[in-house]
Amino acid sequence: xxxxxxxxxxxxxQPTSALDAALPTLHGIGQELLxxxxxxxxxxxxxxxxxxxxxxxFNETALKNHFEDLEWLEYVARTHHGVVQAVATCAPVLPxxxxxxxxxxxxxxxxxTVQHRAFSARLDLLRAHTEYGVKIxxxxxxxxxPDQEATVGSSQPTSPxxxxxxxxxxxxxxxxxVYQQAQVAAQAIEAIxxxxxxxxxxxxxxxxxxxxxxxxxxxxxxxxxxxxxxxxQAAIAEVxxxxxxxxxxxxxxxxxxxxxxxxxxxxxxAAPSHHSGAPTAHREPP
Amino acid sequence: xxxxxxxxxxxxxxxxxxxxxxxxLSGGVVLTGDIVLSIADIDLVRISLRALIVSVSSExxxxxxxxxxxxxx
Numbered sequence: 001x002x003x004x005x006x007x008x009x010x011x012x013x014q015p016t017s018a019l020d021a022a023l024p025t026l027h028g029i030g031q032e033l034l035x036x037x038x039x040x041x042x043x044x045x046x047x048x049x050x051x052x053x054x055x056x057x058f059n060e061t062a063l064k065n066h067f068e069d070l071e072w073l074e075y076v077a078r079t080h081h082g083v084v085q086a087v088a089t090c091a092p093v094l095p096x097x098x099x100x101x102x103x104x105x106x107x108x109x110x111x112x113t114v115q116h117r118a119f120s121a122r123l124d125l126l127r128a129h130t131e132y133g134v135k136i137x138x139x140x141x142x143x144x145x146p147d148q149e150a151t152v153g154s155s156q157p158t159s160p161x162x163x164x165x166x167x168x169x170x171x172x173x174x175x176x177x178v179y180q181q182a183q184v185a186a187q188a189i190e191a192i193x194x195x196x197x198x199x200x201x202x203x204x205x206x207x208x209x210x211x212x213x214x215x216x217x218x219x220x221x222x223x224x225x226x227x228x229x230x231x232x233q234a235a236i237a238e239v240x241x242x243x244x245x246x247x248x249x250x251x252x253x254x255x256x257x258x259x260x261x262x263x264x265x266x267x268x269x270a271a272p273s274h275h276s277g278a279p280t281a282h283r284e285p286p
Numbered sequence: 287x288x289x290x291x292x293x294x295x296x297x298x299x300x301x302x303x304x305x306x307x308x309x310x311l312s313g314g315v316v317l318t319g320d321i322v323l324s325i326a327d328i329d330l331v332r333i334s335l336r337a338l339i340v341s342v343s344s345e346x347x348x349x350x351x352x353x354x355x356x357x358x359x
Contacts, residue, residue, distance in 0.1 A: 006320075006321065009317070009319070012315065058321060060321050063321060073307070077306050077310050078300075078301075078306065080310060081306055081310065094315050095309075095310075095315065096314050096315045096316075096317060097310065097311065097313070097314035097316050098311060098314065099319075099321075100315075100316075100317050101319045101320065101321040102319050102320045102321075103320045107320055111319070119315075122315075133305060133308075203308045203312065204308075204312075206304050219308065221309075221313075251301070251305050254309065257310065257313035257314050258309060259313075260313060260314050260315045261313075261316055
């Protein structure tokens with residue numbers, strides 16, 4: 001690339017022969033080839049996985065503007081994720097937050113070297129673990145609009161007003177019972193997680209049109225030892241079958257995005273991390 | 287770590303964008319790069335995304351049943 005370029009960092013990893021073999025086949029943002037930048041720190045060898053990005057697209061002003069552009073954001077997010085996934089099949093990986101950019105390779109290497117010890121410790125901790133997401137949704141049938149509900153009521157309404165009020169009551173009752181179910185399901189998932197996972201992070205429930213018509217009330221990420229991943233997924237699927245009014249979804253396997261940074265407090269497996277968002281499986285119906 | 291799951295998503299099945307942004311914007315190693323997007327900026331992005339998403343066509347919204355997002359060219 002002839003235009004001024006910046007160094008975009010995707011992940012921290014350990015150099016392996018598998019990674020060296022895969023590297024020429026991998027591409028980053030804008031189809032640029034990936035490079036490995038070695039750390040100068042003591043201990044286990046570490047590298048940054050990087051590529052060049054155009055300065056015009058990734059300077060501070062451009063970045064702020066681009067972040068308002070969903071299409072651009074999706075392209076960068078999917079490319080970043082693609083690189084992380086590809087690297088994760090070859091070596092243990094610590095994904096970086098999206099859009100971590102340095103003026104040049106030299107500056108990036110400095111940043112990596114400063115963090116060498118912390119990154120080594122984190123990679124050791126995450127070795128042979130994989131992240132899975134667990135989400136609970138209220139299904140659309142349980143969150144009907146009052147006017148929709150009125151049309152499915154079996155009783156003969158005497159007036160539109162009364163029918164509306166009856167429908168509202170029925171709807172509130174349904175919602176309350178479904179929220180209760182969501183709470184019971186969340187507890188069942190926690191009981192499973194206590195045996196089969198080592199850490200949890202609560203993400204904020206997903207809102208907005210990207211979540212389609214279903215209301216997301218729980219959005220957790222778990223760190224699961226590889227040898228327990230199958231059992232974990234099967235156990236969650238079993239819980240899902242017990243709650244027909246909820247949709248319980250497992251996402252993953254993910255590289256350990258949600259666990260890449262140690263939580264600020266002492267690592268208690270059940271402690272929520274620095275991520276915002278409280279569980280909302282229990283909520284007052286509006 | 288191995289990202290090959292017996293029962294996991296098919297390799298060509300697209301991850302839902304909303305799950306991806308959860309992880310790429312609020313997860314991952316946070317390093318202060320030379321080009322600084324502060325946590326506040328990221329939070330603003332998340333908020334404005336929610337507002338922006340409303341105006342996105344249904345074609346772009348993730349189909350949860352398919353577990354996919356939009357088709358990014």
